[in-house]
Each structure stands twice: as structure tokens, then as C-alpha cells.
Amino acid sequence: MRAIPYQEFDLRREWKEGMKSTKYVIVGGGMVAGYAAKELVNRGLKSGELAIVSSENALPYERPPLSKGFLAGKDSEASILINSLEFYHNHEST
Ligand SMILES: Cc1cc2nc3c(=O)[nH]c(=O)nc-3n(C[C@H](O)[C@H](O)[C@H](O)COP(=O)(O)OP(=O)(O)OC[C@H]3O[C@@H](n4cnc5c(N)ncnc54)[C@H](O)[C@@H]3O)c2cc1C
Numbered sequence: 442m443r444a445i446p447y448q449e450f451d452l453r454r455e456w457k458e459g460m461k462s463t464k465y466v467i468v469g470g471g472m473v474a475g476y477a478a479k480e481l482v483n484r485g486l487k488s489g490e491l492a493i494v495s496s497e498n499a500l501p502y503e504r505p506p507l508s509k510g511f512l513a514g515k516d517s518e519a520s521i522l523i524n525s526l527e528f529y530h531n532h533e534s535t
Pocket residue numbers: 468469470471472473474494495496497503504505506507508
């Protein structure tokens with residue numbers, strides 16, 4: 442199993458080190474990327490079939506709570522993630 446936290450993801454390094462091809466690539470790591478990954482897993486995505494290319498320094502998260510609870514300190518960072526870090530690890534998405 443292989444997964445890279447987005448903060449450490451370097452596409453050039455990955456390609457140089459021989460990143461395997463993937464069946465699906467999602468460009469952009471926003472809300473829809475998180476929900477698309479979840480739906481693909483529900484539909485039987487196999488390990489290593491998905492890469493999400495993102496310049497964000499966070500996993501895909503819900504935007505609406507930013508202005509409703511998160512900035513006021515009512516929501517935690519973990520509670521606004523669409524999928525946990527373990528989800529990406531378990532399904533070997535990069
Ligand atoms: C503070 C806040 C409150 C909100 N509240 C509500 C609400 O109450 N109700 C509601 O319906 N909606 C709300 N929204 C809007 C909602 O969050 C968006 O509709 C939703 O995030 C859209 O999801 P998305 O994945 O399409 O876009 P985003 O979540 O914006 O994700 C797009 C991703 O693509 C990346 N990207 C863009 N261009 C490129 C590129 N050229 N190359 C690589 N990556 C790229 C971006 O960096 C980003 O990671 C709110 C938004 C914010 C910011």
C-alpha cells in the first residue's frame with residue numbers, strides 16, 4: 442500500500458521514481474474530488490486506480506463549514522474532511 446500526504450506530493454519526483462499509471466485521475470483536490478473518490482470506492486475502485494492531483498495543502502474538505510463553524514472554532518479540521526487520511530491510505534489513492 443502506498444499513499445502520499447498531499448503536502449509531500451511532488452508529481453515530478455513521482456514520475457521520476459516511476460509512478461505507475463492509474464485508471465482515473467482527478468485534477469483538483471476540492472469538495473467534488475473528495476465525493477468522487479468516495480463514490481468510486483463505493484463502486485468498487487481497486488487499490489492504486491485513482492490519483493488526485495492537487496496543489497492544496499489539505500485533503501479534500503467541506504467548504505461550507507468554513508464560514509459556518511470552522512472559523513469560529515466550532516468544527517475541527519478532521520470533522521470537515523470528506524474522507525479521512527486513512528480512507529486514502531486504505532484505498533491506495535495518491
Ligand atoms: C466559505 C464557503 C462557504 C460555502 N458555503 C456554501 C453553502 O452553504 N452552500 C453551498 O451550496 N455551497 C457553499 N459553498 C460553495 C461550495 O463549497 C462549492 O460549490 C464547492 O466547493 C464546489 O466544489 P468543487 O470541488 O467543484 O470546487 P472546489 O471545492 O473549489 O475545488 C476545486 C479544486 O480545483 C483546484 N483547481 C482549480 N483550478 C485548477 C487547475 N487549473 N489545476 C489544478 N487544480 C485546480 C482548486 O485548487 C480546488 O482544490 C461555500 C464555499 C465557501 C468557500
